[in-house]
Amino acid sequence: MRNVMIIIRREFNERVRTKSFVVGTVLFPVFMLALVFLPALIKSGGGERTLVLVDQSPAGIGERVAAALQAPRPGKEAIRYTVERVPGPMDAQRASLNGRVEKKEIDGYVVIGADVLKTSQVAYRARDVTKLQVVQDIEGAVTAAVQQVRLAGSGMTPAQVAELVRDVDVQAARITGDGQERGNLMATLIASYVILFLFVQLITLYGQNAMRSVLEEKNNRIVEVIVSSVKPMHLMAGKVLGLASVVLFQIGIWVAFGALLASQAGFLERRFGISAAAFSAVKLQPSVVAILLVFFTFGFILYAAMYAAAGASVTSEQEAQQLTFPLMLPLFIPMVFIVPVMTDPLGTIARTLSLIPFTSPVVMPMRAVATDVPAWEIAAAIGLLVLGMLGVVWIAGKIYRVGILSTGKKPSMGELIRWLRMA
Amino acid sequence: MSHALLLDGVSKSYAGHAAVKNLSLAVPQGTIYGILGPNGAGKSTTLRMVMNIIIRDSGRIALLGADPQVDRSVLHRVGYLPEERGLYRKMSVIDVITFFAELKGVPAARARSEGARWLERMGLGDWRNAKVETLSKGMQQKVQFVTTVVHAPDLLILDEPHSGLDPVNQEVLRDTILQARDEGRTVIFSTHNMEQAEQMCEHVCIIAGGEKVLDGNLRDVRRAHRGNRYAVAFDEPSETADRFMATWPGFENVERARDGWVAQLRASASPRELVAAANGLDVPLSRFEHVQPSLHEIFVSKVGDAARPRRSPEVAHA
Numbered sequence: 001m002r003n004v005m006i007i008i009r010r011e012f013n014e015r016v017r018t019k020s021f022v023v024g025t026v027l028f029p030v031f032m033l034a035l036v037f038l039p040a041l042i043k044s045g046g047g048e049r050t051l052v053l054v055d056q057s058p059a060g061i062g063e064r065v066a067a068a069l070q071a072p073r074p075g076k077e078a079i080r081y082t083v084e085r086v087p088g089p090m091d092a093q094r095a096s097l098n099g100r101v102e103k104k105e106i107d108g109y110v111v112i113g114a115d116v117l118k119t120s121q122v123a124y125r126a127r128d129v130t131k132l133q134v135v136q137d138i139e140g141a142v143t144a145a146v147q148q149v150r151l152a153g154s155g156m157t158p159a160q161v162a163e164l165v166r167d168v169d170v171q172a173a174r175i176t177g178d179g180q181e182r183g184n185l186m187a188t189l190i191a192s193y194v195i196l197f198l199f200v201q202l203i204t205l206y207g208q209n210a211m212r213s214v215l216e217e218k219n220n221r222i223v224e225v226i227v228s229s230v231k232p233m234h235l236m237a238g239k240v241l242g243l244a245s246v247v248l249f250q251i252g253i254w255v256a257f258g259a260l261l262a263s264q265a266g267f268l269e270r271r272f273g274i275s276a277a278a279f280s281a282v283k284l285q286p287s288v289v290a291i292l293l294v295f296f297t298f299g300f301i302l303y304a305a306m307y308a309a310a311g312a313s314v315t316s317e318q319e320a321q322q323l324t325f326p327l328m329l330p331l332f333i334p335m336v337f338i339v340p341v342m343t344d345p346l347g348t349i350a351r352t353l354s355l356i357p358f359t360s361p362v363v364m365p366m367r368a369v370a371t372d373v374p375a376w377e378i379a380a381a382i383g384l385l386v387l388g389m390l391g392v393v394w395i396a397g398k399i400y401r402v403g404i405l406s407t408g409k410k411p412s413m414g415e416l417i418r419w420l421r422m423a
Numbered sequence: 424m425s426h427a428l429l430l431d432g433v434s435k436s437y438a439g440h441a442a443v444k445n446l447s448l449a450v451p452q453g454t455i456y457g458i459l460g461p462n463g464a465g466k467s468t469t470l471r472m473v474m475n476i477i478i479r480d481s482g483r484i485a486l487l488g489a490d491p492q493v494d495r496s497v498l499h500r501v502g503y504l505p506e507e508r509g510l511y512r513k514m515s516v517i518d519v520i521t522f523f524a525e526l527k528g529v530p531a532a533r534a535r536s537e538g539a540r541w542l543e544r545m546g547l548g549d550w551r552n553a554k555v556e557t558l559s560k561g562m563q564q565k566v567q568f569v570t571t572v573v574h575a576p577d578l579l580i581l582d583e584p585h586s587g588l589d590p591v592n593q594e595v596l597r598d599t600i601l602q603a604r605d606e607g608r609t610v611i612f613s614t615h616n617m618e619q620a621e622q623m624c625e626h627v628c629i630i631a632g633g634e635k636v637l638d639g640n641l642r643d644v645r646r647a648h649r650g651n652r653y654a655v656a657f658d659e660p661s662e663t664a665d666r667f668m669a670t671w672p673g674f675e676n677v678e679r680a681r682d683g684w685v686a687q688l689r690a691s692a693s694p695r696e697l698v699a700a701a702n703g704l705d706v707p708l709s710r711f712e713h714v715q716p717s718l719h720e721i722f723v724s725k726v727g728d729a730a731r732p733r734r735s736p737e738v739a740h741a
Contacts, residue, residue, distance in 0.1 A: 006525045014514060220509030225570065228474040228503045229526040231495070405476060 003230045004238045011242025015209075016249065024205075025250050029257050032194070048080045049134060051126075052097060052109035056088030057116045060152075064145035065112065069137060079133060088114070101127055110138055117146060191284075192342050192366045195292070199362045200331045202251075203300055206243050207307035207327065211320055214239065214311030214404070223404050232401040240304040240393075244297060251296075284369065291368045294382060299361020302389040303327075309396035312403030313416065330358035334366070345370040355381050357388025426485070427452045427578050427609035428473065433482030435468055442468040444633040445482070450611055450626065455604050457624035458613040459718075461726060465633040466613040467506045470582050474503050487578060499528045502571035506582040506613075510567060512556040516542065519555055520570050527574040534573065541569040545595065561592055568596065572603070579603055581612040585619050597623060617719040627718070631726045641718070648721045649713055651675075653694060655701065656683025656710035663704050673697055683710060 015021055051069070055062030062085055069081040086093065090111050100106050108126025116122060122142050124135065144165065151161045214236075217223045226235055284292075310323045333353065334341065340349040345367040354364040354373070360381045367373050399416060428450040435443045443465040450456045460466050472479045475491040475498060484490055489497040510519050517538050524534035542548050545565045550558060555566065564587060571579065579600070585593055600610050600623060614620055620627055621641070628638035637644060657664040668677055668684050673692025678685045688694065694713070701708045716724075 003526055006522065010522050013518075014511070018513075216511075217509075220512075221505055221507040222509040222511060224471070224474075224476055224505040224507075225503060225509070225523060226526065227476050228501070229495075229498055229523075 004234050004241070007230070007235060007238025008242040008245060011213075011239055012245050012249070015243070015246045021246070021250070025253055029254055048082065049107045050082045050084070050105075051138075052100070052106050053083050053085045054088055054090050054093060054097070054109055054111045055085055056090065056114045057112040058114070058149070060149050061116060061142075061145045062112060064148060065110075065138075065141045068141035068144055079137065081137070097125075101125070108134075110142075112142070116142075117150060120146065188370050189342060191369045192345075193338075195365045195369060196334060196338065196362055199296060199299070199365065200335070202247055202296075203303045203331065203361075204324075204328050206247050206300070207303050208324055210239060210243055210304045211307040211311035211323070212317075214308050214400075215314065215317065215320055218312060218404050219315070227405065232404055233397050235404075236305070236308050236397055236400045239308055240301055243304055244300050247300060248293075248297065288368050291373075291378060292365045295361045295364050295385065298382075298385045298389050299357075302357065302361070302385070302392050303331075305389075305393045305396040309399040309403065312400040331362065333359050334362045341366055342370065345373075351377065355384055357385045357392075360385050425452060426450060427487060428456075428611065429483075429485040430469070430473075431483040431485075433469070433472060433484060434480050435465075435472060435477065436480060441633050443472070443479075446630065446633070446635055447482075448628050448635065448638055450609060452609050453604065453607055454609060454625045455600060455623050456609070456611045457620040457627045458611065458630065459615065459617065459620055459627055459722060460613070460630040460636075461615055464630045466630065467582055468633075469630070470503075470580055470611075470613060473580065474498065474501070499574070500577045502527075502574065502576035502579045504568060504571045504579075504581040504584055506586075508564060508567045508587075510555045510563060510570075513554060515552050515554055516547065516558070516566055517551045519566065520573055523570040524573045527576075529574045537573050537575075538569065541573055542566075545569060560587065561589060564588060565592065565595075568599070572599070577608055579608060579610045579612075581610065583614060584612050585614060585616055593619075617717070617722055621718045629722060629725060636725045637721075644721065645715050645718070648716050648724075650716065651688045651690070652714040653686050653688065653697065654680065654683060654710060654712040654714050655686055655697075655708070656680075657701075657704070657706045658709045659706060661704075661706040664706050667701065667704055671697070671700060673700075685714060 053062060053066055066083040066085050069083050072078075072080075084106070090113075097106075097109050101108060104127075108124060111123040111125075113119065113122065122138070124138055126134070147165050148158055148161045151164065152158065156164070217226070223235070230238075306327055310327060311320060314320045314323065337349050337353060340347060341353065341363055344350060350363065350367055353359040354367055354377070364373070364378070364381050368378075426449050428448075430446055430448045433443060433446045434441065446465070446469060458466050458469065468477065471477045473484060473486055473491065475495065478492070484492075487497050487500055491498055511522075514522070517535060520538035520541070521531060521534040524538060525531055529537070539548070539551060542551055545568070547562060547565060547569075550562065555563060558566065568584070571581070581600075584596055584600075588596060597619075600612070603610055624641055626639065627641050627644060629636040639647075655668065668674070668686070673689055673696060674686050675689045676687040686697075688697065694711075698708070698711055701711070
């Protein structure tokens with residue numbers, strides 16, 4: 001045990017001193033912050049649009065649409081419209097309108113046909129029709145105008161109509177075990193996505209690190225000296241646990257940084273317009289934090305042991321490179337099922353994936369932030385994960401023990417199985 | 424306990440190819456013991472089995488009185504220099520030394536101070552905090568040597584310690600080995616350089632093709648192989664002496680050497696008769712010596728064919 005501690009300490013000390021650790025630790029939060037803040041700074045919304053409204057419609061619709069579009073809207077993201085209303089027919093003006101669009105005098109034009117009440121269709125032509133917000137605004141304005149005219153036919157006043165067709169805003173929030181409402185929909189989705197992204201990244205990054213460092217020890221024959229005082233199994237355990245301690249340390253730094261940010265939520269809201277609700281995703285319940293830690297740690301050990309065994313069974317950097325993809329495959333499964341897992345965290349797919357030891361380290365934490373997973377499921381998943389981890393570590397240890405001291409060519413599958421029997 | 428290491432019928436084969444066959448040897452405590460053999464003779468395999476790096480197929484090993492497969496703690500009292508050297512390139516010199524010493528059971532603080540002392544002794548005091556990768560190859564070898572001795576082991580096992588060292592550093596290494604012996608430690612080293620072995624070893628074991636060719640005290644080995652050749656020289660050139668050397672009936676064969684002759688005696692003739700006859704001449708006998716074969720000659724005559732490398736099947740050694 002003392003030897004394992006010495007090896008853990010070496011792995012930790014050597015790794016946290018490397019430039020790549022410092023850079024990674026600093027860059028990741030910067031990257032995450034950029035993801036959150038950049039859209040707010042760059043202002044994807046806003047701006048001005050000049051549109052021509054070719055109005056061939058029955059009386060009233062054209063004016064209403066123009067008025068609705070030009071009415072000031074709340075919010076920074078809103079677009080300010082200038083609308084120039086011209087009468088039809090369309091065919092006579094098409095060429096000149098297209099010309100004006102080309103010359104950038106106007107951004108586009110909307111054609112309201114004479115039969116708009118019947119067809120419920122208008123045409124929109126512009127330089128860029130992918131600007132979704134403009135399309136939505138036009139749709140909203142025309143819909144409201146058409147509805148009002150249709151309903152006015154049944155004798156209602158515009159005020160009554162406006163009241164009738166008012167949109168409903170769904171305010172989503174999840175109810176947690178302690179009966180409190182927490183987090184809005186977006187924050188929960190983001191948190192769950194960040195967990196997936198982060199866990200997969202950290203496991204593969206550090207896993208490949210483990211593989212490379214095992215390969216270094218093997219090729220340098222450092223391992224001969226170590227194995228002459230330490231059991232190979234202890235060397236592998238020390239390496240895997242050492243890496244786990246490094247990654248947990250790194251996460252610890254990020255969590256501390258996140259907590260600092262969250263405590264400054266008020267300032268950030270004033271300065272960058274980030275709603276305080278966004279931070280509710282960061283403020284996790286202690287029980288959820290515990291689940292994240294348990295699943296990440298066990299999952300990390302499981303994968304790191306696999307990578308270590310892989311590193312021991314190859315003889316060159318190139319051969320190691322070939323193994324990185326197959327080792328990552330099990331982690332791709334949660335990525336493939338990201339939508340069902342995130343949108344239906346109590347569904348069958350999410351439940352199944354959160355029980356399988358190779359996917360549960362990622363999927364269970366994703367579910368845990370999104371919903372209240374029944375305690376028995378968590379207990380079962382932890383049980384299975386621990387069993388899976390022990391199994392993988394046992395097999396990996398055998399491959400490692402033989403592989404680490406073998407030289408010569410890469411073992412075939414048959415030889416690997418022979419190693420398993422030998423060790 | 425009189426032996427630092429005992430091997431009894433130890434064998435190891437890889438995929439049908441026998442690397443070591445039924446090897447037995449005894450290393451007396453407090454001596455310098457050389458394991459000699461051509462490349463591929465099984466020297467490294469033997470030492471790796473002793474260090475429990477590879478598992479033997481059969482036979483018994485008693486390392487400082489214990490079987491390392493059963494009692495690993497005995498390995499803490501051994502310093503091992505592997506044939507292929509390796510250190511963590513990104514670590515500082517003193518950290519590497521401390522790490523390996525700690526694995527041998529030395530407390531961190533003492534490992535550090537002992538490491539620093541050894542670095543001074545090897546002339547690497549200024550490189551203490553340098554990264555290993557910034558050192559020259561020779562310096563790295565010295566650092567590696569420090570890692571094998573820093574925990575003050577009772578037994579040093581050095582696999583080809585001289586390879587890659589310049590003459591000055593070979594000198595340093597030799598002094599260190601001799602001093603270790605003077606401190607009561609046992610040193611076992613493998614080499615194919617017979618001169619090195621001749622200079623330092625009290626005991627040798629020659630192996631070839633995985634089998635022991637001979638072993639024992641170096642003086643006894645040489646005596647056993649010295650044959651029937653005598654160096655003879657007279658005080659000054661003289662015709663009587665020339666005639667005597669050409670005609671004495673006990674000679675089987677006489678060769679002219681730089682300052683005299685080397686003569687092969689017939690089995691029936693005795694050296695005493697030769698001395699008596701030579702003393703009867705009018706020039707005084709100035710040299711009479713039983714010619715000792717060099718270890719190199721013994722090695723070549725004994726190993727001969729076995730020194731030719733044989734192709735071993737290309738397998739992943741395990």
